[in-house]
Amino acid sequence: MIWMLLILLLPLVALLYRPVWFRPETNQQSEENLRLYQERTDEVKNSDLNDAEQAALQLELDREFLASADARQSSADKTSGSWLMLGSVAVIALLGSMLLYSFWGSDNALRASALLDKGEQVELTMPERQELIQRLAAEAQHDPDHLEWAYLNARLLSASGEYRRATEAFASILDALPDDASADRAATLTLMAEAQFFAADQQADESTYALLDEALTLNPQSRQTLGMAGILAFELGKHERAISHWKALWQGLPEGPESQVLAQGIHRAAEQLESQEITVDLSWLERVGLTIAVDITAEARAAVAPDDLVFVLAKAVTGPPMPLAVQRLTVADLPTQVTLTDAQAMAPGMTISGFDQLTLIARVSRTGQPTAQPGDWQDERSPVSNRDTDVQTLTIQTRVN
Known part of the structure; x- marks a missing residue:
């Protein structure tokens, strides 16, 4: 910051410095005046004038010489004053710039x-x-x-x-x-x-x-x-509102200590309402889990490799396109049975408990990516209730074009 201020002050210093730098050379003028004074003094002494007239002329020469000396001294004093003023203005400008920068700057x-x-x-x-x-x-x-x-x-x-x-x-x-x-x-x-x-x-x-x-x-x-x-x-005392808020929060949490503590609070709010003879349905507090039997047809198996990835996932029928739960297998693992739960959520708040209607998909990925690509094989079922306790069957048999 200081260097920038100094750079900005250079034009100001140059402006103030010019009258001092480009002043007349007073030393040469002084020598010339002294030479002329001595010549005229010698002329007076060698003249035919009487003593009184010579004294009068000499006095006049002395006065002129002293007057020129006073003028030179005054010029030197002004030069010294200019230097002093230059230094003062530069210091004031520097301090002022720093103060203004501190007040208006960063x-x-x-x-x-x-x-x-x-x-x-x-x-x-x-x-x-x-x-x-x-x-x-x-x-x-x-x-x-x-x-x-x-x-x-x-x-x-x-x-x-x-x-x-x-x-x-x-x-x-x-x-x-x-x-x-x-x-x-x-x-x-x-x-x-x-x-x-x-x-x-x-x-x-x-x-x-x-x-x-x-x-x-x-x-x-x-x-x-x-x-x-x-x-x-x-x-x-707004216990119904409390349950509503906590339900929305609970459905977005995976199974764990945080969701268990929250469930205790929900039960306490329900007890308060039941003491007022208000019935509360807390069946949604039971964690959902969809059991899926996954298999693949002989035609599809022949078209893929044993180590190709198989993605089994659940998506909301109406809602965000991202999967709510995913489990990864290989073709060599099939046939098998898997269970999709909230613990397999891809993002906080995006669980199968939070969406009533789901689409179930089993897909062999030739590229290793969960999104469908041409050449993949898959099967899907929709809609499926997130509370359905029956075993869902997915048989991979359709080629993605």
């Missing part, structure tokens, strides 16, 4: 970025965290069009336990976000609700739940929002 953003980078490597000290919060807030105020600074500031405030300030920061971000930024608005609403919840000593209230409800309208599949909405709904 110094604050660079320091904030450096602290963020350091925070990814080691834990920041308390003074560093406070400095980072202040710099992020300053940058967010200085450049309100870049919401990333405001978002980082709000997240840091929340992580530091300053939940009320974090809530206000998230509210400001929400006001600045366009209405069509659904994903960003949903995430901001969820974070704002979380900060507001902790600011209230983890006491549920209707306003916080309303934020989560609005977030789910924008993004119904958000796991974080669904989980927190279920907790607040349960605390507010």
